[in-house]
Amino acid sequence: MASAPSIPVIAVIGKQNNPIYIHNSRLPLPSTSLTTSLDLHLLLHSTLDVFDARLPQKTADQDFGLLFAIDERLAAYGWMTNTGIKFVVIVDQGFSGSSGLSSRGGGLGGAIRDADLKPVFKSIHTEYIKLISNPFFDHESTEMVKSNKFSKAIAKIAEAGIPGVY
Amino acid sequence: MSSTSRARLGEEVWKTRTDKINAELVTLTYGSVVAQLCKDLDGDYAEVNKQLDKMGYNIGLRLIEDFLAKSNMQQKCANFRDTADVISKVGFKMFLNITPTIANWSSDSKQFSLMFDENPLADFVELPDDGKAQAELWYSNMLCGVIRGALEMVQMQVDAHFVNDVLRGHDTTEMRISLVRYIDDEMPADDE
Numbered sequence: 001m002a003s004a005p006s007i008p009v010i011a012v013i014g015k016q017n018n019p020i021y022i023h024n025s026r027l028p029l030p031s032t033s034l035t036t037s038l039d040l041h042l043l044l045h046s047t048l049d050v051f052d053a054r055l056p057q058k059t060a061d062q063d064f065g066l067l068f069a070i071d072e073r074l075a076a077y078g079w080m081t082n083t084g085i086k087f088v089v090i091v092d093q094g095f096s097g098s099s100g101l102s103s104r105g106g107g108l109g110g111a112i113r114d115a116d117l118k119p120v121f122k123s124i125h126t127e128y129i130k131l132i133s134n135p136f137f138d139h140e141s142t143e144m145v146k147s148n149k150f151s152k153a154i155a156k157i158a159e160a161g162i163p164g165v166y
Numbered sequence: 167m168s169s170t171s172r173a174r175l176g177e178e179v180w181k182t183r184t185d186k187i188n189a190e191l192v193t194l195t196y197g198s199v200v201a202q203l204c205k206d207l208d209g210d211y212a213e214v215n216k217q218l219d220k221m222g223y224n225i226g227l228r229l230i231e232d233f234l235a236k237s238n239m240q241q242k243c244a245n246f247r248d249t250a251d252v253i254s255k256v257g258f259k260m261f262l263n264i265t266p267t268i269a270n271w272s273s274d275s276k277q278f279s280l281m282f283d284e285n286p287l288a289d290f291v292e293l294p295d296d297g298k299a300q301a302e303l304w305y306s307n308m309l310c311g312v313i314r315g316a317l318e319m320v321q322m323q324v325d326a327h328f329v330n331d332v333l334r335g336h337d338t339t340e341m342r343i344s345l346v347r348y349i350d351d352e353m354p355a356d357d358e
Contacts, residue, residue, distance in 0.1 A: 136294045
């Protein structure tokens with residue numbers, strides 16, 4: 001029994017590795033490795049190391065693909081813009097058993113290809129551009145973003161899930 | 167000139183006689199002006215509105231000349247209803263490529279509203295959440311000044327102000343324009 005993969009968490013992290021925005025629809029999730037909200041923050045922290053480690057090998061491409069798998073259900077994917085803004089998406093593959101490994105092949109995290117996340121990251125990027133285009137947006141602020149428009153748009157992206165993957 | 171031919175005129179001027187500029191550039195430039203005003207005036211939004219209106223007024227004084235030259239309007243508007251039609255279908259079309267809807271005429275035909283379905287100045291904008299801006303700032307107030315300034319140059323004294331703005335959470339963006347008087351060609355006081 002495999003349910004559709006979903007996106008419980010979208011995080012936007014700034015150039016200085018400061019958290020800009022974290023959308024979290026239903027974590028902590030029982031029966032996964034993320035049981036407290038502290039776990040989530042630790043996890044997002046550890047994604048930063050992956051970004052740093054892979055950065056020297058990166059070319060112009062902004063897609064960092066699968067950063068790491070967290071457990072049987074959850075996996076973290078990353079995207080970094082050329083200005084150093086990082087987007088992290090945590091995907092819940094929704095497996096309740098090993099039979100969940102779908103016909104799309106692959107092992108852990110294999111049901112979703114890196115490329116499947118691309119449209120998701122693209123739409124996050126678009127929303128981020130709209131957010132910072134607001135003339136009242138404070139670029140020097142170190143606080144987390146509190147924008148209704150942005151929150152709604154990100155929530156919508158998370159809800160829509162991964163296009164083309166069921 | 168009928169209403170539809172005005173719409174066609176606006177379309178034509180926009181297509182053939184207007185130099186285009188990137189929309190984001192306009193939006194971001196206007197945004198920076200407003201944001202900087204808010205900062206400089208320390209959040210005195212009433213004063214920000216006033217300054218925006220003043221800037222717009224100065225733009226309007228000049229813009230009307232460009233408008234008349236490009237649109238080739240041959241005859242004067244017969245009445246204020248005509249004026250409203252031209253503002254919406256030719257003026258706004260030509261400079262911003264939008265056609266605000268005219269609504270809510272007063273019974274004496276001296277007041278009307280322009281309903282902005284879209285507002286290129288306000289793309290991306292979210293008013294600051296300081297408890298005041300949402301109630302006091304008219305973000306696009308420059309447009310009021312433009313209309314006031316432009317009409318003044320063609321012998322119409324009007325009052326223009328926003329009454330609704332989607333940025334404030336209203337359903338529509340509405341500008342109220344009322345004719346104060348037609349300015350007679352006044353002679354200088356001691357003209358012999």
